[in-house]
Amino acid sequence: MAGRNYIFDTIKSVFKTFGYAQIDTPAMENLSTLLGKYGEEGDKLLFRILNSGDAFGKVNFDSFKDSDGAVNSVALSKEVCEKGLRYDLTVPFARYVVQHQNEISFPFKRFQIQPVWRADRPQKGRYREFYQCDVDVIGSNSQLNELELVQIVDKVFALLDVRVLVKINNRKVLTGFAEVCGFPDKVVDITVAIDKLDKIGLDAVKDEMREKGLTESAIAVIEQILALSGSTAEKIASMRSLMNGGSASGLVSETGLKGLDELEELFGLIDAAGISSPVEIDLSLARGLNYYTGAIFEVKALDFAIGSICGGGRYDNLTGIFGLPGMSGVGISFGADRIYDVLSGLDKFPKGLKSSTTLLFANMGVDEARYVLPVAKALRDRGVAVEVYPESSKLKKQFDYADRKNIPFLSITGANEMEAGKINVKNLVSGEQKVFEKADIESIMDFLAL
Secondary structure, rough: OOHHHHHHHHHHHHHHHHHEEEOOOOOEHHHHHOOOOHHHHHOOOOOEEOOOOOOOOOHHHHHEEEEOOOOOOHHHHHHHHOOOEEEOHHHHHHHHHHHHOHHHHHHHOEEEEEEEEEOOOOOOOEOOEEEEEEEEEEOOOOHHHHHHHHHHHHHHHHHHHOEEEEEEEEEHHHHHHHHHOOHHHEEEEEEEHOOHHHOOOOOHHHHHHHHHOOOOOHHHHHHHOOOOOOOOOHHHHHHHHHHHOOOOOOOHHHHHEEEEEHHHHHHHHHHHHHHOOEEEOOOOOOOOOOOOOOOOOEEOOOOOOOOEEEEEEEEEEOHHHHOOOOOOOEEEEHHHHHHHHHHOOOOOOOOOOOOOOOOEEEOHHHHHHHHHHHHHHHHOOOOOOEEEEOOOOOOOHHHHHHHHHOOOEEEOOOOOHHHHEEEEEOOOOOOEEEEEEEEOOHHHHHHOOO
16 A cells, blocks of 8 residues: 555646646446447456346346347346446546536546456456546647646656656547558457557457458558558658558548647647657557547556556547537546556665654653653654554564564663653664654654654
């Protein structure tokens, strides 16, 4: 929790400097809110909650049987499960905006730090329950919002002392892939396949596209696009040529050209803003969520092998699903648990983080304990974390306790100090030891601040 709170506090502090306000949404949402927003694979990972009471009592199982007599479990689950655990924070946020549209000012800038759940197979960097730290702005089409998200990423990871690479693409460009290869109706299939490029390799991606019905000539066009290299400007220029009839198909994609215009504008803003982290255009970046319509982002740690630690994008009509059309938004999500793994693996957590206590008063006896209690209270009143050891045990045991808890300061105040009206404090890290007047709390505070 100390490490997790360090991550939360760092991220939260940056969110606030950009003017974002915090909200919470329930862990549980109606399945009708969640289903169909994450693609077919995402729907499979939704945790469904059984209806309360006798959920199966009135179910006619015969109506859910197929021709072989087997029960269709997917259809049955919709009958007995009306709610589910949230899969991410973006869809609940869209529902929240529609519900409270008359109470909030647009553009609405919010952040959210809460757990989400996915019925996945746990493995390194992948969990069934994990925290997301989301920041979104909704009600504005300006690409200054996209720039702001890149600035937030840059600032957060600078504070955490983690080198990252920011990858950016545009969903309209991916739509252009499908249009120039002659399969505009296969954009989702193409996107899902391309999104796996880093994990399964190009040959496997091509096999998946063949399975989805793409021809060899169409696959060749997509492969040509994925093979583009060079600077951002060179990639955009090459893509512009391909989208404007320069591919083997000769087809033009107006949507793809619009996406390239947006990428060009965004990278111009990034250059002007002076982002420290490397930022690159990645034409294979797809991100599998169906609701993205514009810029898409992914952040990778450069010095630690793990999946993306941050991702997001623009969604033009997510609120329209809930009855509020024309409300464009853009957001990015920090994966706190993966960031925790990165900081642990790189030993980047502050050294004193595990210590929740600054000063331990050793217990030298009943009278001595009573003597230090007012000092402990005065220090706590000033915000210092203080413990008084509960038993009058051997000093070695009390030293060991301070050592195990990484407590940096120890006070051994015995009969001699009591008689002189003094407080003895030792820095366990440096070995420095000082004696203070009992009433001189400010001097003790100064010593503890070393």
